[in-house]
Amino acid sequence: MPPPTKSRGATLGKGALREALAKAATSGQWTEASELYVLFTAQPGCKDLGFWDFLRQFRSQEAELQRLRDEAQATQGENTLGYVPQEIDCPGRHWATPFITWDDGFDCSLCKQPIAADTTCLACRICDHDVCPPCQTVGRSKSTPKQK
Ligand SMILES: [Zn+2]
Ligand SMILES: [Zn+2]
Numbered sequence: 162m163p164p165p166t167k168s169r170g171a172t173l174g175k176g177a178l179r180e181a182l183a184k185a186a187t188s189g190q191w192t193e194a195s196e197l198y199v200l201f202t203a204q205p206g207c208k209d210l211g212f213w214d215f216l217r218q219f220r221s222q223e224a225e226l227q228r229l230r231d232e233a234q235a236t237q238g239e240n241t242l243g244y245v246p247q248e249i250d251c252p253g254r255h256w257a258t259p260f261i262t263w264d265d266g267f268d269c270s271l272c273k274q275p276i277a278a279d280t281t282c283l284a285c286r287i288c289d290h291d292v293c294p295p296c297q298t299v300g301r302s303k304s305t306p307k308q309k
Pocket of ligand 1: 273
């Protein structure tokens with residue numbers, strides 16, 4: 162075997178790459194490969210891997226990565242800062258963020274009731290999703306088990 166020539170950055174072997182990708186998949190929120198790439202490059206030793214190399218590996222284990230992500234969300238999601246239960250989150254699962262309505266032109270996406278101005282609702286501007294305070298309470302209590 163010839164000695165390995167120094168390649169530009171991409172030193173991860175196939176197995177290590179697979180593992181790093183799996184770790185990245187559980188380390189945060191992502192839906193697109195490009196979003197996962199950001200998480201991936203935050204992993205130790207992975208920041209030099211090019212996007213196309215990443216994408217090739219991503220395609221080959223996409224189903225597995227999505228499963229890992231969903232599992233991670235189900236088990237540790239509620240302890241993650243900014244976690245939003247599915248019942249009240251936007252359709253795109255972007256983790257809607259607190260948002261104060263600046264006028265009374267907002268309707269709750271769940272109960273369809275108008276939301277008064279100056280109300281802190283949960284919103285995602287990408288999905289045009291707004292949730293009024295009563296619906297937020299319902300959603301959160303539904304997703305929290307009564308007894309541990
Ligand atoms: Zn509502
Ligand atoms: Zn959204």
